Amino acid sequence: MSTPKSRKNQPWIECVSCGCTFLSKDTEKHTSDCPPSADNVTHFYINNGALVGDLDIKKNDEIKGLSLNEIENLVFISQNAIQLCDLSIGEFVMIKAKDFPPIVKKVWPTVERSLTSVLLSKNVLDLNFGDVKTYPNVVVTKIINPTKEAKKISLILLGGSKLGNLNQVLISRLNFAYRESYCVKEIN
Ligand SMILES: [Zn+2]
Numbered sequence: 483m484s485t486p487k488s489r490k491n492q493p494w495i496e497c498v499s500c501g502c503t504f505l506s507k508d509t510e511k512h513t514s515d516c517p518p519s520a521d522n523v524t525h526f527y528i529n530n531g532a533l534v535g536d537l538d539i540k541k542n543d544e545i546k547g548l549s550l551n552e553i554e555n556l557v558f559i560s561q562n563a564i565q566l567c568d569l570s571i572g573e574f575v576m577i578k579a580k581d582f583p584p585i586v587k588k589v590w591p592t593v594e595r596s597l598t599s600v601l602l603s604k605n606v607l608d609l610n611f612g613d614v615k616t617y618p619n620v621v622v623t624k625i626i627n628p629t630k631e632a633k634k635i636s637l638i639l640l641g642g643s644k645l646g647n648l649n650q651v652l653i654s655r656l657n658f659a660y661r662e663s664y665c666v667k668e669i670n
Pocket residue numbers: 484497498499500501502512515516517518
């Protein structure tokens with residue numbers, strides 16, 4: 483049982499028992515789920531700089547001054563959550579959903595949806611979570627260990643796919659990102 487510490491006129495409450503920060507509307511849920519279970523998410527929260535939030539689609543994907551490619555490299559989170567997670571705008575974060583490979587995007591503020599929403603463009607959602615009926619909950623965390631840039635990317639086409647079938651959009655993105663330092667193999 484927790485004793486939430488309320489901050490007046492703030493939408494967030496910090497639990498003195500487990501250290502999680504959650505929305506005041508979820509006080510009851512947090513009281514019966516403190517510390518929150520990572521496997522069965524009953525409410526969204528921030529703990530140790532990690533946001534456990536609800537993944538959803540960025541509806542308005544036109545942002546002044548940004549190209550579609552740039553927008554697809556972004557994850558949109560409320561300014562509030564960015565601050566509570568001690569993130570900076572433009573900082574790379576890791577987005578991990580159960581059973582899916584983690585993805586890395588740059589943080590950008592948004593006022594769309596809720597304070598705990600984690601929004602990605604439709605293309606990014608289709609690419610990474612396209613086969614799900616409802617988007618999973620995700621954990622957004624800082625990238626603490628410095629990552630190295632890949633020297634070589636290999637794509638292996640399965641199921642009898644031929645090189646000619648490779649999506650032109652994918653090819654131009656690979657060219658843009660890796661400047662020919664990738665190779666594609668056909669497996670017959
Ligand atoms: Zn708690």
